[in-house]
Amino acid sequence: MRNVRTFSALALLGLATTAHGGESVSANARHLDTGHRVYRAQCGACHGAQGEGAARWERPDGQGELPPPPHDSRGHTWKHGDGMLYRIVRDGWRDPFNKTERLTMPAFGPTLAPRDIRAVIDYLKTLWTPAQRRFQREESRRMPYPPEAR
């Protein structure tokens, strides 16, 4: 069941490239499976098991911090090009208007390999609508993954 889902997600992502790509399809399926695994282990606790985000994510919480936003089609993760998403996950992020100084979105550069960061971002793309994926692909042309992640 999961393989079927993964495969159609791959097709939507345009990752399942060629006809003779039986091998590349399974390589990409593995890539997305890795991404899903990284997501469950490292991200789901804050961003929700299904990428649904925190309950009141659009407003600062009691400490004046923006909560973890959704990564699915209701959020705005899809607005960022690959290069930007990579930077956010590698270096972390906090809204500059948060009332605290800590990195509310932790930096995963020290703990995740570049290919795992890329895998988890590519997994997030399976949570978006086709139109959102098209938009994000367009944005990624100007902001591709950095060489370390290729």
Place this chain on the structure above:
Amino acid sequence: MTGAHRRLASALSGAAIAVLAAGLTTAHAAAPRSVPQGAEVTALAFDGASRTLLKTTADALYRSVDQGRDWTRLPLPAAARRGHIAAVAVSARGKGVLYLAGPGIGVLRSDDGGQHWSPRNQGLPGREVVALAAHADQPGTLYAYVSSHGIYRSENGGGHWRLMDRGPRTDILQLIHSNMPGSMQTGWFFAATAKGVSRSMDCFCGWRDAGGLGRGVRAVAYDPGQPRRVYAATGEGLFLSTNGGEQWVRVNAPAAKVVALAVTRSGALYAAAPDGALFRSVDQARTWEAAGA
């Protein structure tokens, strides 16, 4: 996204969403706008490269090279008479590239400081452009707000437009782009709306009410020398924020009503009253003088 938006989004299937480009969900109904009459100033801008002040009314564009003492009316094409002018923007780093926009007009571009104009509407869903902003640093990047649709971006000087975002929940009346630090991408937007100032990074990753002004804002401007310094003209006076819109304090206004604002590179603040009277402050709105006096 509100519940209603979510419901609509899930009711739409792939093709319909594609038409809405990038899952930008609903369009909100355009608020009825009063058309400014006669000499009422609709926008101000300052071209730092040529040290020129620009001023628009619903049907005309003027420039002043002597801080507002003398004004020259610039020639406009017939297309500018199909609606009313609502915005004027100066391309980053000058070189005489200007843009005009307004409902019914769409976007017009001049490459020679306003002597000749041509339309730049490819990719826009219509001509109902209510607000226009030039990127603070990137010469070719522009943002146009089309009522009931959202914010379109062009990265080639208006040659082509692409829908980026539907904008804040309340219709945008005026839009500026600023290079205030701290953005995830390249800068920030401040939008004047009927409910206050809305702020977003230019990745369009979330509009937030800036500082809870809670009243209609007619014009917003920032100080290019100190980008955290933002001014907002409301129906009930002029406000200043020194922290990028987090808090506002009331400052002196030069007239009962201010309808347009501009700040020069050196921090001089210009404010226009509805009747066309123009004022200048060089001390952050503590004191004012009639411009050009």
